[in-house]
Amino acid sequence: MSLNLLLVLVLYAIGLMVALRVGGHRSGSIAPATGSRNRPERILIIGATGRTGRQLVTQALERGFAVTAFARDPSQLEMRHPRLAIAQGNVLDPASLEAAIPGHDAVVSALGHKRYFSLSSTHAEGTRHILAAMQRHKVRRFVCLTSLGLGDSAGRLGMPYNLFVIPLLLPIYFLDKARQERLIAKSDVEWIIVRPGSLNNGVKRDRVNSGSRVGSYLWTVRVSRANVADFVLNQLTSDAYLRSAPGLAW
Secondary structure, eight states: OOHHHHHHHHHHHHHHHHHHHHHSOOOOOOOOOOOBOOOOSEEEEETTTSHHHHHHHHHHHHTTOEEEEEESOGGGOOOOOTTEEEEEOOTTOHHHHHHHSTTOSEEEEOOOOOOTTSOOOHHHHHHHHHHHHHHHTTOOEEEEEOOTTSGGGTTTBOHHIIIIIIIIIOHHHHHHHHHHHHHHHHSSSEEEEEEEOEEEOOOOOSOOEEETTOSBSSSOOEEEHHHHHHHHHHGGGBOTTTTSOOEEEO
């Protein structure tokens, strides 16, 4: 790689990082409180067939929740349980959300897609429809997964992501997630944005770091999907991070 090309890449990466910081939610410092709330009984999990979504469904059932798994292709969720219901739909179709959301006490979103190189707004537009349906049906609690590297966590996924992965592979994806965060932060629901580090399929560890200072500008920080699901479900009964966006990593 020539020096000029490297310089262009670095400048582009810095510009994108600034755009993600400005475009995502910025809540300043996050000081976990000790607040709690009544346990919801019925939760709707969006993106239930993804790798993190499956962890959410499994752990939610283990905790005794009644779960509705919302997915475009429910056949991918090879799971049966007396407290598990399936709702087929698409977040870009408001009618399917209008049918799925009523009767639930909380919504959890692990929404994702793999169209990394197309001009997609699935996260932002899908979340807009989720929030609208929640408000119409008076569902208050919303916990949404995004990623480190957005808003006031910009750059905290580490140098490999800052210089290569996000600029070269995921710029549209991350800009869409930044818009998603801003929509959530402007809403009237009881929202919590969870920003995990790089995800893996490791086992759930007993200790995980959370808050505004999670991550590194130098090395890649990681966390298992099992830990992410555990942390997300904890937010259904806690106000510690209400209306804030904690990072999450080992």
